[in-house]
C-alpha cells in the first residue's frame with residue numbers, strides 16, 4: 284500500500300537547516316493499522332504530508348499503491364488524494380462558512396462520480412455520533428465534535444487509506460477511545476490506516492508501531508496484540524503539550 | 526434537494542462570509558458597468574440622432590425647370606433647411622431628364638417629385654394642404670422623416686401624410702373622390718411638408734387627371750412630367766463639382782441646379798469629440814477600479830489561503846481551485862454588472878423624462894432599440910467580467926501553486 288524509502292525533508296530555517304524528516308523508511312501493507320508515535324516537533328506531520336504527497340521530499344521516494352508520487356503529475360496526484368486517501372488534519376480545518384453536513388460533503392466537489400452523497404454523509408455523521416449536529420456551524424461545535432466532523436469528511440469519498448494526524452489530540456479519554464474504536468472498526472472493514480499520536484497508550488490498537496524522534500523513524504518490534512485496554516488505566520507516558 | 530453537493534451553494538456560502546467586502550466589490554463592478562454602459566448608450570443615442578439627422582437632410586441638389594428659377598429671381602428656396610420636398614410650382618419638365626443627370630459624376634441617387642395641387646380639405650387640416658407625387662422606388666427624402674419605418678414601400682392607393690394632417694395611420698382619406706389609406710406620418714419638418722399628402726406618382730397622375738383636382742385655369746399635368754429631381758451625392762463627392770457637372774450636362778435652357786449650402790459635419794464632429802470624452806471617462810473608471818479590484822481579489826485570495834490549501838490537500842485539482850476563486854469574483858462581477866446596467870438605464874430614463882439630455886447637448890437623442898441596448902449591456906457585462914477574470918487570475922494562480930501543506934499550517 285505505502286512504501287516510503289529513505290525520505291528526507293529539510294526546511295531552511297533562519298540560519299540553519301531543519302531536518303524535519305531524516306532518511307525515513309516505512310512500509311504499510313494493505314489492511315494495516317499503523318501508528319506513528321513521537322514527541323512534538325519530531326516530524327510526524329511532515330512525514331504524513333510526505334506520504335500523502337502534500338509535501339515534496341528533499342530526497343527519497345514515496346510509493347502509494349505502486350505509484351511513485353514523485354513521478355505523478357499534480358493532477359494525477361490530486362486525483363489519487365481525492366479518491367484513495369482520506370486525510371484528517373491535525374487542525375480540524377473545517378470551513379467556517381458551512382454547516383457540519385456541508386463540510387463533510389466538500390471533498391465530493393473534488394471527486395466527481397465518487398460515492399459521496401448527502402445520505403451517505405448523514406450515515407457517516409451518525410457513525411461518528413453527530414446526527415443531531417449536522418446543521419451546526421463549526422464555530423458552535425466543541426473541539427471533539429469538530430474532530431469527528433473532520434473524520435467524517437475524510438471518509439466521505441470512501442478512501443482505501445485513512446491518514447490521521449492526531450485525531451484524538453486534546454480530547455478527553457472517553458472520546459479518544461470512542462474514536463479509536465471507530466478506527467478499529469473501519470480497519471476491520473478493510474481500510475488501511477496510518478495514524479499519528481503522541482499518546483503511547485494507543486499503541487495497543489496498532490498492527491505496526493513506528494516511533495519518531497527528531498526526524499528519525501524507527502520500527503518498534505512487534506507483533507502488537509490488538510487487544511483492548513481499559514480506558515481508565517491509560518496513564519503511563521505523559522504526553523507532550525501542544 | 527439534490528443528493529450531492531454542488532459548487533454554487535459553496536460559492537454563495539463563501540460570499541455570505543464577508544458581506545461588507547463583497548457588497549463593496551460588487552458595487553465597484555456596478556460602477557464600472559454603469560459608466561461603460563451609460564456612456565456607450567448615450568453615444569449610441571447621439572449617433573442615432575446624428576444618423577437620422579443626416580438621412581433627414583434630404584437632397585444635396587435640386588434640379589428644377591429653368592422657368593422656375595426665373596420666377597424666383599434666381600434665388601431658389603431657403604437653402605438652410607433640409608430639402609425634403611420640392612417647392613410647389615406649375616413649372617415642369619419630363620422625368621427623362623434623369624437619364625442626363627444620372628451621368629453626372631458624384632451623383633448617387635435621384636428621385637423625382639411632382640406638385641399636383643393645393644386643396645382645402647377641412648377634414649384633414651384647417652389650412653390648405655399640398656398634394657405631391659413621389660416615386661416610392663427612388664425616394665430618399667420623405668422616407669427618413671416617417672415616424673416609424675414603413676413595412677413596405679408606398680403602394681398605389683396609399684399615402685404618407687405630413688405631421689399636421691389629421692387621420693390615424695391605416696385610416697382612409699378622401700381627395701377629390703379618390704380614397705387613400707394613410708401608410709405613415711412624417712415627424713414635424715417645420716416646412717411645407719407638414720401639410721402635404723404624398724401619393725405615389727402613378728396615383729398623382731390619376732388624381733391630376735380627375736376633374737376638379739386642378740383649377741380650371743391651371744395647365745394640365747401630363748404623365749411623366751415632374752416639378753423637380755432631387756439629387757443625392759456619394760459620400761466622397763464635392764457639392765460644387767457635382768453641381769457644375771450637372772450644369773454641364775443638362776441643357777441650360779431647360780433646367781437649373783440649386784445646391785444645398787449647409788451640412789451636419791460640425792455636429793458630426795462634435796459627436797466624435799464627445800465619443801472620445803466618453804471613452805476616456807470609461808477608461809479612467811476602469812483604470813481606477815482595476816487596481817482596487819485586483820487588491821480586493823488579492824486580499825480574498827490571501828484570506829482564503831487556508832481554505833484553498835485544504836481543498837487542494839483533499840484532492841482539489843488546480844483547475845477546480847482556480848475555478849472556485851474565479852467564480853466567486855465572477856458572481857460578484859455578474860451581480861454588480863447587472864445592477865450597474867440597471868442603474869444606468871434607470872438614471873438615463875430619469876434624466877431623459879424631463880428632457881434634460883436633449884437640452885444639455887445640441888443633438889436629438891434617438892435611444893437605442895431594445896436589441897441595441899442588449900448588445901451594449903452585453904458589452905458592458907463582458908468588460909466587467911474581463912476585469913474580474915484578469916484581476917483575480919494572478920492571485921488565484923499564485924495561490925493554486927502554493928504548497929497545500931504550508932497553507933494549512935499557516936494560521937492553523
Ligand SMILES: Nc1ncnc2c1ncn2[C@@H]1O[C@H](COP(=O)(O)OP(=O)(O)OP(=O)(O)O)[C@@H](O)[C@H]1O
Nearest residue numbers: 294301303321322323324325326327328329330931
Ligand atoms: N514549512 C515548514 N517550514 C519550516 N520548518 C518546518 C515546516 N514544517 C515543519 N517544520 C519544522 O519541522 C519540524 C517537524 O514539524 P512537524 O510539524 O512535522 O512536527 P510534529 O511531529 O507533527 O509536531 P506536533 O506533534 O507538534 O504536531 C519542526 O521543527 C517544525 O518547526
Ligand SMILES: [Mg+2]
Nearest residue numbers: 327328373448
Ligand atoms: Mg504535527
